[in-house]
Amino acid sequence: MSKIIDISHHQGDIDWSKASKEVDLAIIRTQYGTSTIDRKYVQNIEGCKKYNVPFGVYIYVTFKNKTEAWAEAKDFYERVQAHKPLFYVVDVEESFGSSVQNIVQGTQAFVDYLKGKGVKVGLYTGHHFYKPYKMDTVKNYDFLWIPRYSGTSAQGKKPDFACDLWQYTDSGTVVGIKGNVDLNVLNGSKTLTWFTNKNEEDNKPTEKDDDKMQFTNETTKAAVRDHIKQTVDKKLIDKLWLDKFDQGTITNGDYEGLKLIIAQRTS
Structure with a gap:
């Protein structure tokens, strides 16, 4: 069975020689804000490259305003761009005591910074967070990723909001990964190929x-x-x-x- 997973150091040491046989796409956490770097992100990227698993990256953000968001976006991009991920995801799930306006403005600033680099950008946000924190007003990203858990299969209740990726469980299993792992399925018109196609230079049209x-x-x-x-x-x-x-x-x-x-x- 083909699987789309998102992972962090909480999954420990992944045996990519085994996991690669089940995984079509991996989304790898690189950091939590700018102060906590994921201990396994480089190892996971190297495993994906070695066993030809397409991968993107994500950051769990902690900003409280536009200025902090810009700094986090810069740190995130500069930390990982040399690894050439297929896409970059900003994970916005908490307000950290900040206002709705600040979170919206910060998220938009984060997205705009990454889009300015010519890369494919995704927005991940909580099902409970999407409307109250007006994530539906954020623009310019390329795909939306929303969690709504429904047991261990993708047969349960889907997100209430249109999205491109649906994280349907945090209790999935993958050969080569000890313990549970988040699993996701495509939920919109975008195909797996859309996610796994390279961006930046490879996507620029050739001159005729x-x-x-x-x-x-x-x-x-x-x-x-x-x-x-x-x-x-x-x-x-x-x-x-x-x-x-x-x-x-x-x-x-x-x-x-x-x-x-x-x-x-x-x-």
């Missing part, structure tokens, strides 16, 4: 010849070149863009330049 913007009409070329040169002179874009125009190599993927030209037009 028909993406090139080449101008052949001489009048048009003169007008466009003049506009680009004026923009360069105003230091809104780099001279490299002028060179790209002359070489006929400006592409639809040059988003930064496009943003700068748009900024000039609307300011």
Whole structure:
């Protein structure tokens, strides 16, 4: 049986040579806030890599405001990005005495920091926490993961809220793992392949010849070149863009330049 598990040092030393035969996806805790680092996260990542188990990572957050959330997000990303996880999850389950507004703003700041790094981001939050703490107002993440326990099978009552992953038990079993382990199932339209596909560089579209913007009409070329040169002179874009125009190599993927030209037009 294929399984999606989430794990921490509470599972002890996992025998990945055995667990890999049952596990389709592992979500590995790296830390609790910034002060408590999971004692097994590196070992678990190495086990997944050795036995070809796709993996993502998560942090159980402890922030109380946006500033703390930003610091936690930075620490989380920098700690684990070299391991190239498939996705990053922010686990928001407690308020630590902070207000609903602060928790929402902090969660949004956390998500936005990670999205700014170009990675796939998930939000995990308690079934009891989702509405009271307005997690439904947080935007910009890629998938939602919610727990609602129903014994040891995924046949019980699903979460009341639409989500992509459902954590249905904390009493699951996996060969190679001593004791209980959290088990999850897909609960939305996203497939397992969506979760296990690589992101960042591997997901960027490749440049095609028909993406090139080449101008052949001489009048048009003169007008466009003049506009680009004026923009360069105003230091809104780099001279490299002028060179790209002359070489006929400006592409639809040059988003930064496009943003700068748009900024000039609307300011």
